Amino acid sequence: MENRKELHIVVFPWLAFGHMIPFLELSKHLAIKRHHISYVSAPRNLERLLSKIPQNLIPFIELVPVPLPRVGKLPPNAEATSDVPFDDVELLKKTYDGLKEPLARFLEASSPIDWIIYDYPSYWLPPIADRLGIQKVFLSLMNGWSSATFGPSSKMIKDGDGTWSNPENLTSPLEWVPFNNNIVYRFHEAKNSLGAAQTNASGVSDMFRSGSSVRDCDIFAIRSCRELEAEYLQLLEELHGKPVVPVGLMPVSVEEGQRAKDDTWQSMKGWLDEHTKNSVVYVSLGSEFALSQDEITELALGLELSMLPFFWALRKQAGTQPELPDGFEERTRGRGLVWTNWAPQTQLLAHDSVGAFLTHCGWSSIIEGLQFGRPLVMLPFVLDQGLNARVMEQKKVGIEIPRNNRDGSFNKISVAQSLKVVCGDIHGTIYRDEAKKMSRMVADKNLHNQYMEEFEAYLHNKRPKPEA
Known part of the structure; x- marks a missing residue:
């Protein structure tokens, strides 16, 4: 039997518990295979996540606290989107961008690292990983039909035709979806969501963040499965020219979920x-x-x-x-x-x-x-x-x-x-x-665990090969 190398994988989610928790679930599955996980976030977030890590996995999941720089009117304890009003989330993205230098120092000091799994706001991260020889996984916590709505990454980055400047453009079937599809925005939804396409309080639009993160990744991982939307997963590969690897739906059992006292x-x-x-x-x-x-x-x-x-x-x-x-x-x-x-x-x-x-x-x-x-x-x-x-x-x-x-x-x-x-x-x-x-x-845990197994095998087989 092959002597399987244990990988060192850095995990860096966006500062929302709807992102941090699925990133942690993925980390736990990788830790079961005895890979070393460095899970990076702000200190208070990690304190709130610690109870979710089973005792047997604690040796394999290192929680890496990186303090957030202070920005504008954000209160001192604001480390997650749940800590701030919705209108201040863009300021949280600005402070998240302030992690660029400390994260780079951590990555440099922690070599060798095989992979980094990152989130959509981290447009500045891939160039750092490339310089250090770290392979990159972009993990989308949206499904395929939502991800495909935004078109190819080049379109998301430059928006040359002004798709994101007019809500009406998002209320009709999209030209880059080749099959019959009425999965479109209502006008009021498009209007509410278009702010993401424009420069905002963080100084960088969400479309640019997402488009750059997808363009510069090596693997596009996604919280989905073929049983639900095989045609959209295939479309994403065609749109982005990247391997699209579903990690399953990550259903959480009552025993594994966060329980009330x-x-x-x-x-x-x-x-x-x-x-x-x-x-x-x-x-x-x-x-x-x-x-x-x-x-x-x-x-x-x-x-x-x-x-x-x-x-x-x-x-x-x-x-x-x-x-x-x-x-x-x-x-x-x-x-x-x-x-x-x-x-x-x-x-x-x-x-x-x-x-x-x-x-x-x-x-x-x-x-x-x-x-x-x-x-x-x-x-x-x-x-x-x-x-x-x-x-x-x-x-x-x-x-x-x-x-x-x-x-x-x-x-x-x-x-x-x-x-x-x-x-x-x-x-x-x-x-x-x-x-x-x-x-x-x-709810089929065996099915979705199999997706995790396939993802882990993909990381193992595509890891950087040591120089001769």
């Missing part, structure tokens, strides 16, 4: 246990993008009007103070619970009483909902969320809440009607059935 969970579980199987709507719209007060009001009134039991994880975003309608909690007492602190999403979705998931359609949340077979009621806002919602509706695992195409507004009636269809209406049977069918693939 026993007393907190017992309080939640006690409430859920009072409701019948598949009767409760779990509501969570993420912890980073802040809804407007009007949106919170209409959502609350829609939940009330639906007459369905609901558990609403309404975590306050940094810098916001959402207010519920007067008397809402009293009128829905017993039927609804509004939880304003951190909530263990995996545990909640796994509970038998939960029958549907009202979600913002972040990719991680969709995976978590579908792995437990929960049909989706979808309310997307920015970035890839709307594209994910189009696909999930096409796959008949849920429906979008109707809204105004131009300004994105919705009302309590559209919320209530959508919930009733998915949760109990005879017309919603197909969504409930298809979500259960898809859960068999999404």
Whole structure:
């Protein structure tokens, strides 16, 4: 049997827990193979991630703290997107760019390094890795259909035809997608997302960051699988001229997920246990993008009007103070619970009483909902969320809440009607059935572990060969 070399792999995610946690999951799979992982992030982030590393893997995963430089009005303890208002995320990217020199010093001092796995904002990293002879993996935490929407990396970098200057350009089928495809933005989504294509508070657009990161990588890894979207994975290879290697969906079991403390969970579980199987709507719209007060009001009134039991994880975003309608909690007492602190999403979705998931359609949340077979009621806002919602509706695992195409507004009636269809209406049977069918693939740990095995083998076989 071949004596397999243990690799030294540096992992450098963006400063969002929706990125740091999947990067850590990938690190754990590589550490199981006894590769040495240097996981680099800001100190406070690493403290919050430490509990997620199993004891048997601690010898193989080195957490490397690199302090963030202070930028503008960011508070001293702001190290993740959840620590700042949504509008200040661009400032966080500016401070992230300040890691260029300290990361370069770490890489130089830690040689030899076989691979570095990096995230989309790190456009400045590939030239450093090339100088040091380190091979590069760009890891996309978007799926293939979302990644393909932005076209080839050359287009993302220069935007020579002005695709990203007009929202209307993103609301029609795209010329570089050769097969029948209606996975496009609504006008309001495109308008909200176009700021990423323009120079902003960080001084560098997201399109330039992403395009450069993809252009300069050796491998394009992606959180996806062929069973879900083989045609889009093939398209990405053609668009970018890079090997595209899926790493699977990384479904997290309840045992592996972040669990609430026993007393907190017992309080939640006690409430859920009072409701019948598949009767409760779990509501969570993420912890980073802040809804407007009007949106919170209409959502609350829609939940009330639906007459369905609901558990609403309404975590306050940094810098916001959402207010519920007067008397809402009293009128829905017993039927609804509004939880304003951190909530263990995996545990909640796994509970038998939960029958549907009202979600913002972040990719991680969709995976978590579908792995437990929960049909989706979808309310997307920015970035890839709307594209994910189009696909999930096409796959008949849920429906979008109707809204105004131009300004994105919705009302309590559209919320209530959508919930009733998915949760109990005879017309919603197909969504409930298809979500259960898809859960068999999404929750298949053996399938997705095999993707991790293939990725690890790819890194091993493509590692730099020692000089003769």
